[in-house]
């Protein structure tokens with residue numbers, strides 16, 4: 034059968050470009066067309082990479098040199114907690130790495146990264162149509178998939194259609210597979226700022242000597258998170274000096290303070306936090322670079338069929354805490370590129386299509402319940418969140434990071450939470466997450482929530498992808514079990530307590 038192309042990919046950002054590049058590498062004769070709506074990428078969210086997405090970018094996509102020269106090396110994730118708006122900056126709780134990161138991760142300007150990756154795909158032989166928008170789509174299995182492209186208008190037919198259209202979720206919506214995740218009502222507002230205070234400045238060395246001496250790496254290059262009850266804010270440095278900052282909040286628990294416009298509301302919220310105030314006192318939001326999304330999480334009930342597949346955000350999205358967005362893009366684009374390439378080479382890939390449809394919802398659901406479901410109830414309490422953080426990161430290292438570094442080619446063809454081991458890991462993670470939520474709810478009810486968000490700093494030697502992760506796992510377990518003991522004391526305490534009042538920073542304070 035005559036097709037205009039073997040593969041048409043809708044969307045030329047990270048997922049689309051990675052899929053095109055990998056198809057051409059696996060099957061160099063493939064005729065791949067990438068259709069991208071925008072003439073140029075504008076600045077977009079998704080700037081912090083994890084150990085897994087960085088492994089994919091460096092080991093599989095081969096971007097090590099590019100990332101080293103053009104983007105920033107990230108120095109871990111650092112979290113800040115307080116329990117009153119008036120708290121001193123150096124009295125806030127800090128949790129994060131003491132030294133430079135042991136595994137490469139990056140702070141990326143996504144417009145630049147996506148442009149570079151798209152160029153790599155074109156250099157590898159993909160054709161690019163840009164700016165051009167895919168409108169109508171017709172799916173006809175082995176008879177080919179037809180897309181209408183504007184400007185043109187013209188119709189193109191391909192054996193495979195890959196949807197990498199991001200949150201537009203073209204195919205999921207067209208086929209009626211799109212499902213919002215109502216169990217997780219989170220929203221985000223973000224902007225880029227100039228004039229943000231340097232976390233490692235000389236005047237702070239004079240002002241906050243203990244803070245400065247405690248840490249052997251620069252805090253500026255970390256992803257810094259301000260944590261509160263029902264919300265967290267990210268602060269991510271970008272190459273060139275601008276800083277990306279945004280809030281994600283669960284609307285069951287928290288609302289942004291009122292203000293003239295959304296930029297002011299975001300800024301006011303950050304300034305109400307003792308750490309945010311020190312960092313953003315003189316900062317200004319860059320005009321025209323403010324964005325908001327409501328109802329962030331969703332998924333597609335079916336992610337592929339004969340001749341079509343969804344990758345990256347076009348298949349689903351959960352929550353940006355811990356930056357798993359590009360992890361999902363890496364696994365899905367690599368898995369799809371592999372079976373599409375093999376099919377073009379003549380292999381029957383029916384089993385892969387069936388597996389992708391079966392495993393994607395397991396991966397989505399397990400990832401969601403294990404890491405995110407109701408987490409916003411406990412993320413403002415430093416004790417509970419640090420226990421969750423240690424357990425989450427240790428599980429992530431055991432389940433994904435260690436396999437990815439041991440054998441990336443194999444690991445990126447196995448979707449997370451696969452098989453018996455995946456089920457056991459998911460059950461363990463769901464269990465401690467549910468327990469931490471229950472402990473937080475009791476602390477909230479008894480006025481004990483966030484009581485210890487003051488005066489301590491826990492700096493880790495770092496996470497390493499080998500057996501040494503057990504040390505952090507042990508620490509996480511001990512902290513969780515200690516919180517369980519406190520919970521028992523609260524249950525049996527005879528003294529009545531008053532419910533917590535909410536401070537302006539959104540963090541409960543003691544009554």
Ligand SMILES: Cc1cc2nc3c(=O)[nH]c(=O)nc-3n(C[C@H](O)[C@H](O)[C@H](O)COP(=O)(O)OP(=O)(O)OC[C@H]3O[C@@H](n4cnc5c(N)ncnc54)[C@H](O)[C@@H]3O)c2cc1C
Pocket residue numbers: 043044045046047048049068069070071077078079080081082083086165166167168197198199200201203221223279281326329344345346347353356357358359360362
């Ligand atoms: C608040 C927030 C914070 C986040 N932070 C992080 C983070 O720190 N780290 C991380 O890894 N991830 C993060 N993410 C997730 C990350 O942004 C996404 O997972 C990632 O951008 C998805 O990439 P993609 O290529 O699948 O889709 P996109 O980047 O959305 O690209 C889709 C492309 O398709 C094109 N397109 C759409 N419709 C059409 C059409 N009809 N025709 C042609 N082209 C079309 C668009 O122009 C676009 O270029 C965050 C997400 C949110 C919401």
